[in-house]
């Protein structure tokens with residue numbers, strides 16, 4: 514079966530910047546473009562196929578009409594989503610629901626488990642993951658009394674770091690951070706704190722009740738037990754496996770041959786250039802390798818982030 518490329522959808526945000534153009538050469542709508550929905554079948558931003566026999570098709574239509582491309586993976590929705598996020602300013606501090614909560618409270622939506630690969634950040638950057646409240650009473654008191662500095666857990670980051678964010682985990686990226694996010698196909702976010710910022714003289718809406726209902730207490734750090742192996746033509750790093758996806762990175766140098774898993778594989782070229790089965794590739798391209806594609810022949814000097822549904 515033929516691999517197919519996707520046309521990203523761009524989302525303007527008050528905290529976005531211009532790195533999606535500066536780093537990847539995308540034709541973004543403005544200098545405040547925060548998100549590139551690179552592989553998405555979500556109704557709020559759907560990718561179309563670019564070129565090939567499925568040119569112009571929505572990913573969601575292919576999912577319904579050509580299930581064999583996806584190895585007949587069960588479910589009525591394409592399960593995953595891949596984004597690149599450029600934070601020129603700090604993002605608000607958020608938490609996501611799990612599938613059970615979202616199904617009941619968000620009209621049957623999926624919950625949101627996500628993970629972040631840090632593509633770039635400023636020196637001595639940090640990220641917000643988790644909190645310091647010992648129990649739910651303390652959590653509620655700290656939120657009611659605006660003890661944000663005591664509550665919020667900050668972690669230093671550098672380029673190449675990777676984080677798994679489970680539902681219920683407080684999280685936010687800070688200014689100057691560029692990430693590749695792999696997530697469940699969901700757009701449900703509860704905003705806990707926005708640094709008391711005003712936009713057009715107004716604060717953005719918070720979701721305190723929903724946040725408190727979903728935050729896991731106490732915070733427990735996710736261990737992603739990354740493993741790196743050297744293969745002919747590539748260094749492979751397994752980043753995470755959870756019940757929704759597994760994510761891997763391949764740093765290819767030369768010729769690398771790989772047969773992928775039984776369903777389908779999302780691929781993002783995060784740096785460098787090369788080819789797959791003779792089709793040229795460069796940083797910023799995103800494509801799907803259908804089920805039963807057999808051996809794929811990669812050549813060049815490039816880094817890929819791949820994800821598979823579990």
Ligand code: ZN
Pocket residue numbers: 607609627678684
């Ligand atoms: Zn999130």
